[in-house]
Amino acid sequence: MNRLSDNALWRATARGFAAIGITGRTLVIAIPMLWFLVFFLVPFLVLGRISLAEAIIARPPYTPLFERAADGTLSIIASLENYWFLWQDTLYRNAYLSSIRIAAISTICALFIGYPIAYFIARSPEPRRTFLLLMVVLPFWTSFLLRVYAWMGFLRREGVINNMLIWLGVIDQPLVMMQTDLAVYIGIVYTYLPFMILPLYANLTKLDGALLEAANDLGASPVVTFFTVTLPLSLPGIVAGSMLVFIPAIGEYVIPALLGGPDTLMIGRVLWDEFFSSRDWPVASAVAIVMLVLVVAPIMWLQSTQDRRELD
């Protein structure tokens, strides 16, 4: 049997591809590039193009980009009017700000809950570590929607928490938890907590125990050791985890829709309303593009500061 590398046919094929500039290397890079092109860049351009159009009652419900006039001249119809509209109407501005606020507060809560959990798992002995990590990811085995519905069962007026507190005699009137911002925070933090824990865990397991002993040996109490050694060294994990929570939380639609009240204003919901209720695709596209910029800008800023820090 010929091995693959000995195969004359194979070598001839490889040479043929190389002649037109395709080598194994380009093929390997091509896959992620193609993915990026098809699933990000093209949709983004389509969205961008729609955001420059005007809503009409037609199919599709927006004006075409190119229009051929009667005399045969081709004109491009595009305007930034939709963006101007977003800027002027306080509804959108408030929705963005409120989304950022809710996402930021949720991220901070997830960080404060997730850090100790990640730290504890990272410091656990090896066999228990695997088990604890499994427990962190276990909720993913049931549907996300089901888990959010389960929270409704907990937070309802007649829900588990209220019944329990009344039974214990802590309160005599049920607390209003459903359809409040609190319920949205609980839902987001609960859902995205594993995304905070996993990168933090990956970072904290790499932390060399000798560094903690060295700090302790040099006169730092365990608390001081944490703030001078553990915390600064886990900063990349904190950044990664916060990104993974903050970014999807900004555009979250399901959780505010199910757990939030009428006052809970989030951009995901505005987007839904524009697309499906108002059928104003151009405005909805503009909303989506602005959201993307809002999310991408801080990432790029963080990335560049991190690169600069590594250069030091």
Next chain:
Amino acid sequence: MNRTAAPDAIAADTKPWRDPGAEPFIGIRNITKRFDDFTAVDDVSLDIYRGELFCLLGGSGCGKSTLLRMLAGFETPSAGQILIDGQDMARVPPDRRPTNMMFQSYALFPHMSVEKNVAYGLLREGKSRAEAHARAGEMLKLVKLESLARRKPHQLSGGQRQRVALARALVKQPKLLLLDEPLGALDKKLREETQFELIRIQETLGVTFIVVTHDQDEAMTLATRIGVMNEGAIVQVGEPREIYEEPNSRFVADFIGSVNLFEGRAGMAAPDMMRIDTEVLGPVNARPRPGLTQGQTVWVAIRPERIGLSREKPADAANAVPGVVEEVAYRGHMSSYRVRLAGGQMLRVTQSNLTRDVDPISWDEPVWASFTPAAVRVLTE
């Protein structure tokens, strides 16, 4: 000053362990450490004196690092007591102990510059930033790294990192510095240079050092005294010379340097000579050793460099055995031989190449191996 008393006074000053009345600086009293059902350190007692450079020497898993970690406070002894400068360390956490440690991996903080690494301990003491950095600068000068103060650890070579670790551990002027395999990560050339550097710094500052190492050469070069450890226990404590010349057991004789060991029985003893009857070497003449009964099983230990090789039987040799050269290894300053004795056993012999021998002893030559009674060390265990 009385001239005759002077040498004794110096000996007592630089070798306090020879003075029975001297007060030990560090007292390790019946220390035992058990992990589950494994005993890492087994009833160790040791006195270490101020200004010593004491080496704990042993193979991996002998408990030397565990003993060091108990001194630093990272492990709690299962039994026993540790005294540093008269103070019981039982309830003192690592951050309150008058000790500092240099870690085997150096454990430099990767997010801090060299200067900040060194100043870290001083800042924890509550020193002002200016004072801490001034003192860190002095310390870096001592280890000759002042020009690299702003570098991060990953921008340094292994030897430079080792010196940063040393500076960081010394900057708080600890009563006791613990060094875990301080030269283990350096290559051979650098290690030899650094050994003397370490001795220089230790003598400059007068800090008491305890060094853990598995490298007998390192221990011999550095130490004022060596404690040889095996299976959690200290088997022998002594100056490097004592450990090498007068090992108290086959383990120590074999662990430090190389040695030829043969089993035998104590034979006739005269005031200036003793005979050991061995199966392999026949009767061996040795210096008399008190406390042996005739017929007792003993071992003779002979260092390879104490054996001479010759083609003719030396006429006046107290001990001479015939054999055939099986292997020769030329190692520059000396040559190592393996001589097959009549019974088939091998005898290791090294000869220093002091002169350029025109006709050196070579493979397959019949030779006589001879040694003096003083070269023979008689061991009972």
